[in-house]
Amino acid sequence: MGDVYMENLLKNMTWEEYRTKVDKSFLILPVGSTEQHGPHMPLGVDAIIAEKFSLAIAKKLDAVVAPTLSYGYKSLPASGGGPMFPGTIDLKGSTLTSLVYDLLEEFIADGWKKILVFSAHYENEAFLAEACDLLLRNQKEEYPKVLLCNWWDNLSEQTIPRIFDEVNFPGWALEHAAITETSLMMHFEPELVKGELIIDDGFTSPPTYQSFPPSKSLIPSSGCLHTARSSSAEKGKIIAEDATCNIVSILKKEFSSNLILNP
Template sequence: MKKVKLAEMDWVSYHDRVKDGRCKIVMPVGAIEQHGPHMSLNPDVLIPEHIACRVAERSKNMLVAPPIAYGYKSQVKSGGGNFFPGTTCVSGRSLEEYVYDVILAFLEHGNREFLIINGHFENSMFLVEAADRAVKYARLSGIELKVVLLSYWDFISEATVKKVFPDGFSGWAVEHGGVLETSIMLRIHPDLVDMSKVVDVPPAEFPPYDVFPPDPTWVPSSGTLSSPSQATSEKGEWILAECIEKIAETFS
């Protein structure tokens, strides 16, 4: 298996790969966030990194950057909120500036094309802002920079959703720590999942508004927004196979 993680390369080999601007840098961005008592704090980091590496292995001109592990604040209606020990988040400004600075650092090496794979819903608009600012900065410097931003779950088809959720799908909004993420983790890091600790809860229901300060009573005590009890490694393989294939076909 070819080496695709740029952090594992020596600087001379890295420079040879990127100096002409033809190599795409793949940047996984996630979060450290509770995902229930049955799973580790880092699925939002490990999943996009895994996908990034598999996509890069299929390409002749991609290298995977070290993942950015700290994401924007967990929100009650998508990640359970910041009430849980272990959930370690940063402000939107911090995330935006960090990603922006990393892109510019890679730009100085000669890199001109980036693929950001997001694994944490709350990150999305701050990654948009970082990418937009970087492109404008590069243009003012006479450099053509291209940044593609995606969230891996947007590549999951309705057909796969029906396979993974044969009894009906409650929607992406309540999949935090549920079947989707648990199944993927069972496939790529089964040592970080303990199905004996699964808490079987109905899909969370939220009002059509947010309250600040957030109300912890809105969130199931387990931290998951739906039940992961039906998660399996096989389902994880179905999801990953489709995401990796579609992303590789589109951007390799």
């Protein structure tokens, strides 16, 4: 994404450079996962997408992006393919909650008043919310404030039919390794997408229940929950720009209008 983004990464800063950012900026913590994404995409899709979105937001508002959490809550069969695939490395819910709680506590101790937790893994949501709530539930002041969001809930209504122009929208749970994630990867990291391995696979009838232990016969052997057919870098760009714009508007509202919007 170019060197212009690198200056927003916490990991590239000295402690003195980092210190100067705390009072005049805000912090973004990207959270993804490491899990299978079908035969055509790498295990790190969610972490890559989380970081790329965070960098795009940071560039707009001159924010600092913390190192990406690349492990998330358990992949579930009907929304991530489940634990049956090699390379899907899961955390327990309590582990993810404790990890994010500890990180937020440390960042707030450093003086950060405004923090965005950005998730790109569907199953993370409840545990990230739990960490934020446990940390700040008894606070009386407005700041420090932590916002939690993802990209899929921040797409404009008119964007959905532009993305699902050939295939019906199956719901976000089944959009794992399907059109939106594949398109985003084609936009962000095209060299990591094996387009020739995209297959027209997925659930014919998604389950309405969960089974423990999870059934190996429940999930398509490819790991795909819905087709990625009609994915494109152009669609990925539409998704990325739309969600980023909408999230920037939320941040300017919630973190005060004095945030500086870069061109």
